[in-house]
Structures are given as C-alpha cells and as structure tokens.
Amino acid sequence: MEQHMRWGAMEEEWRKGPWTTEEDRLLIEYVKLNGEGRWNNVSRLAGLKRNGKSCRLRWVNYLRPDLKRGQITPHEKSIILELHARWGNRWSTIARSLPGRTDNEIKNYWRTHFKKKGKPSSENTEKSRLRLLKRQQFQLQQQRQYQLQQEENGMDMKKIISLLDENDNNNGLPYFPQMRQEIIYPNTNDESGFFYSMINGCATMLETSYEDIMWGGLWNLDDFHGNIQPGNAIKRVG
C-alpha cells in the first residue's frame, strides 16, 4: 500500500508532451547501456521524468536506429493497402512487413489517406502533388539541418561513443557498434549509413538487390500464407 502510494506520488511528477533533445539523449544512452525493455526502470536509471510507456513509445517510434524516415513510397502504399485488406487495422502486423516503418506511422498514413470514404484520393490532384513536393523539400531541408547539428555535436557524441567502447569490453553486446554508427550516420537511407551497408552486404551475398532485401518481409509473409508471388526476387542461398 505504501509502495502504491509512492507510485501514485511519482506519477504526479511524470513529464508529458514533446520530448527535448536532452531527454532523447538520456533515453538513447539508457538503451545503449541496458538494451530495450524494462522501460519502467528508465526513470530511475537514466534520470528521466518519463513513465515507461512514454519511453518505449519514444524509442520505438522515433529514436530506434533502424527507422526509415521520409514519405511513404508508392510501393509501400500498395503494400499497406494490400495488407490492410487482408488483416484490417492490425497495424503492428502490417508494420512488420515494411522495414523501418512503425505501426504508428502506418496508422497515421492510413487515417489521413484512406479513412475518409467517398472522397477521391487527393494525391491524384495536381495541387496535392505540388503540396507533396514542397513538403518533401521541407523535410529534406530538416534532415540536412539535423545532420549538421549531429556534426556540431560531434565532440559530445565522441565522448558517449568512447564510453560505449568501455562498456562493450565488459559485456560485448553486438548491438552497440550499430548504435555508434547510427549516431554518426543517422539517416538510414544514406549510402554512408550502417543500415544501408548492412543490407547491401546481404544483397551481395544473396545475389540480389538492396530493394529486394528491403521487401523481403513481404515475400516472407506470402510464404507464410502459402501464396508465393511470381517473380519473387530473393534467391535463398544454401
């Protein structure tokens, strides 16, 4: 009971609303050191005044290094349509077939583009197309600014990275090198990024392409349903 009272008192102090860069940094450090999970420990171990749910959500939807940023592509759009027709609003299931996309992202996309019945897709209009182009330019600009900011923060990040190196010597978790790389090259679509090189490496090994690997999730899904599409591009080695 006393414990419950303490929890109740704690909950009064949880911060809500948009995350600051400092909070993001603390959460990233926490995940690097402790891995994903045990989210309710974050406030105690990382000094964050956020509850576990909020931390998990922030990590899964925004900070995770393997997230794919930017517009939903026409290819992704068609996959979303197909999988939604098959499974309905099971966003997390759909998201598993779209590498780098979150259930939240897909859910949001669906809501704004397909939810409204009776209205033709606004993307077909010239006006919307221009709006889309402008937005893409804006996002690109934001992404560049973010990368510049990362470079400016390089010294601080180097400190963190050296701390991680020390930590790696202790527990040898394979996850950390990727985290380090993503700090330096945060854009996973950038050819200099770890994610890109990793996928490309796999593509070379499997004698296929980057795109085919990226869409592997969907093909695996079809395999699961015993409905292999003709022209399945991934050659399975071995």
Next chain:
DNA sequence: AATGTCTCCAACCGCAGAGGT
C-alpha cells in the same frame, strides 16, 4: 491579412495478454 482546411505526425490513453510471484 485573417481564417479555415488539410495533412502529417508525435504523443497520450485505455485495454488486453504475458509472465512472475
């Protein structure tokens, strides 16, 4: 210039299931 609308997306909430005690 002011206001309304659309789109995007981050974040919160409630609920349910899994797992531990």
Next chain:
DNA sequence: TACCTCTGCGGTTGGAGACAT
C-alpha cells in the same frame, strides 16, 4: 489460482506547417 506488473497494441487527440478561400 489470484493478483500484480510490464509490455504491446489500437484508437484518439492535438499541435504545426502549408495551402486555400
């Protein structure tokens, strides 16, 4: 078996930017 805690999921809200009226 019952209870509790943690985690994940889906629904929903609200703010911000861009564009239309």
